[in-house]
Amino acid sequence: VCLFVFVLQKRKLPLDRMSAYNRTAFHPSVFVLAGFPGLEEYYLHFSILFCVLYLLAVTCNLALLCIIKADHNLHEPMYIFLSILATVDLVLSSTTFPKLLAILWFGDSTITFEGCFVQMSFAHFFTAMESTILVVMAFDRYVAICKPLHYTAIFTNSFIVKLGTVSVLRSAVLSLPQYMYSSQLSFCSSNVIPHYYCDHTTTLSIACADITINKIFSILLTMLISGTDITLIFFSYLLILRAVFKLGSARARWKTFSTCVSHFCVILYFYTAVLFSIFTKRFGNIPSEYNILVASSYVLIPPALNPIIYGIRTKEIRQAFLRHMNSRARVSSVIPNPSS
Template sequence: MSDSNTTVFTNPSSFILLGIPGLEVAHIWISIPFCAMYAIAVLGNFTILLIVRMETSLHAPMYYFLCRLAVIDLVLSTVTLPKMLSIFWFNSREIDFSACFTQLYFIHCFTVIETGILVALAFDRYVAICNPLRYSTILTNRVVAKIGMAVLLRGSLLTLPRPFLETRWPYCRTNVIAHTYCEHIAVVKLACADIRFSSYYGLLVIFLVTGPDVSFITFSYIQILRAIFSLPTKDARLKTFGTCGSHLCVILAFYIPALFSIFTHQYGHNVPLHFHVITANMYLLLPPMLNPIIYGVRTKQIRDRLLHLLTHKGT
């Protein structure tokens, strides 16, 4: 490993992932909760997909969007966790140059797609509560398919230019990445090139994605709350607001770890490196694990169908 730190590289064929710097001796213990989170994410999201497929009453726009969210969470967790666990368990730290940038692209791409699906779910709740009589005519299967395609294309195309350019930069400082996966900032810092374009393009993507998405979700819920408070009884208000509870919890599960990771990178200059790495991992691990739990617990149709499957198998 000392040779990797001192040798000069020019476009190395592979990178070396250190895992969690400073906590190498604890990698096996750290792998236990990480592995458990991954298992819950895979089992939970596949369960959501299976239940929606089997239950014809769930063949509705909200659940189609939920299935897309489950697929995204499976991709995000699978792109990072298996390699991370191989570092922890087998000290398999090498990752191919092209595989590193492929991983980086998938992380950025599906993160953008996920925020788009959260917007789609907010739109679904807005129509269901503010225009319930027109719900079936506004959110037809054709419209749902178009929204899904638009979200997919936006994520795929907006995040493509940056890794496409970055693979052509010379990487001559070192091939050692102080992280558990090919995290963007950790990778581009190794380049012997002007990386300002990458920074500016990253800000542009945030401006084109996060700003409009958060604004639309906020606007949707302002209208939803106005509609809820106009209902005549407290029970009606609570019941209607309860239909939004799952989506609100998923939004918080997605944005809070993301914001926490961003702020620790920007302002936590005195924070130990291993803390930065762990928070970056939580940003990718928590939403895929929590989303199926949130929808499974808070959505009556999914909960009832799951209980029916479990009790039916038990008998």
């Protein structure tokens, strides 16, 4: 499907339409990111909120990666997938938000033509990658809870490597072809992108080309990734909850239930924000500034919450952190003080 639509996008335009485009088309060396058009008076508040969320995302995900790497007890499939999710969250949030903070604080709203499409490719590739990893983690939890006796037989090292490879290839095949096509377009009369980063749909809206096929492909892509993934995650957690309610201990049922609900709420917010942002751009009458705010939330709020929901609330992660802190305290107490 990807290759078929990609070929359709490369079709030649009629001569009269080509001449009409060529009269106004140009190839900008830079784009201007408009940030949040109409909400300039709130830039200071936005900058504080986004800075706190970004620092939280970076700090928590880095801490989670360090804990998993340092503790050999955590070198298991569940925590390997969690470390992949933390890495994806780090890249996803860092792809867009440093530039956003530069816009809010310093008014630095320009981005090079090449940098724009690199940012676009990274943002959408890692969004697709996050969705894929969430499916893998839901499957991991389903096997661990519903089929515990088969867990070690299923999640072997070779199977984990295959899952990681398939995740990367799937994200690349489903997200990169349309951005390769987009970078070949010419643009009309303006190089101002009404967004705080080079979002695919918003950037193409100022292109001198017929982007109907591209819009159709983008909608199909969204449904293929988000629709399929959220369905698989939903049924995985449904089966998990059915197994949880069969547990004999009420305390165990409540603990597992609360953990699954918190996981699913973060996942549901991610997909809801993605779908809302994409479909309101095409079919809704939502003011653009609010659409941009929603778009900013799904690339920052889940990366900030994931290490807390999946990490701090996990008993093994907390124990590994305490062991690490205790070992550092013992080492510091053994090292003599130079002043003495």
